[in-house]
Amino acid sequence: MFPMYPMMDPTFLLLIPGIILAAYTQMKVKSTFAKFNSVYASRGMSADAVSRTLLDKFGLYLVRVERVRGELTDHYDPRTKVLRLSDSVGGSSSIAAIGVAAHEVGHAVQDKEGYAPLKFRNAFVPVANIGSMAAFPLFLIGLLMSAKPLIDLGIVLFSAVVIFHLVTLPVEFDASSRALRLLGGTGILTQNEISGAKSVLNAAALTYVAATVMAVMNLIRLLILARGRRD
Numbered sequence: 001m002f003p004m005y006p007m008m009d010p011t012f013l014l015l016i017p018g019i020i021l022a023a024y025t026q027m028k029v030k031s032t033f034a035k036f037n038s039v040y041a042s043r044g045m046s047a048d049a050v051s052r053t054l055l056d057k058f059g060l061y062l063v064r065v066e067r068v069r070g071e072l073t074d075h076y077d078p079r080t081k082v083l084r085l086s087d088s089v090g091g092s093s094s095i096a097a098i099g100v101a102a103h104e105v106g107h108a109v110q111d112k113e114g115y116a117p118l119k120f121r122n123a124f125v126p127v128a129n130i131g132s133m134a135a136f137p138l139f140l141i142g143l144l145m146s147a148k149p150l151i152d153l154g155i156v157l158f159s160a161v162v163i164f165h166l167v168t169l170p171v172e173f174d175a176s177s178r179a180l181r182l183l184g185g186t187g188i189l190t191q192n193e194i195s196g197a198k199s200v201l202n203a204a205a206l207t208y209v210a211a212t213v214m215a216v217m218n219l220i221r222l223l224i225l226a227r228g229r230r231d
Helices: 010-037 047-057 095-113 116-145 148-185 191-230
Strands: 064-068 075-077 082-086
Touching: 010 095, 010 191, 047 064, 047 082, 047 095, 047 148, 075 095, 082 095, 095 116, 095 148, 095 191, 116 148, 116 191, 148 191
Parallel strands: 064 082
Antiparallel strands: 075 082
16 A cells, blocks of 8 residues: 555655654554453443443344454444454453444444444545555556556546545544544443443554555655656
């Protein structure tokens, strides 16, 4: 998704802040999750049970809660109406696991309410996928062949990737806000426990910020390279 060629081009320096931010956020997520994954909620509900309880609260009885392999691979699939929790999260009653589960419930509630940014992001996924796969190859071929239409097409397609990242930000932040309100309003977590869940979700949100920064910097880089070739 993120073009790196040519490695020695001066515009590569634009990516360094994004690379540093991405590395920092990955470490932050892992350390924060590990910290609160060893702190268990006083009510002792598992993340699976929390998901089911919160979904039922909003009448989302048909949304299934399933397990998915991997670490922090938790997600809500709006197409199949399935909320999937990773093995490390689903059966855990830790504050971290419950926070992650509630976040995914937040997406399910967004889907039910027709939350506009989520609807736009879901509809935009195919375009973003095409952009992530084809943008840079087309741009690079355009540079090598001095073909302006291919260069411009590559930039347009990569712009779709940037738009997808920008729209993802409010979707993820809103899901986290919903999660924290739900956990507090239902008493599943105490106020002290909610602060821990908030730390986990804030750390996770940084990954989306880092991805957006990297995408924007890459788009700027493509624009500079394209302008340099035209000059």
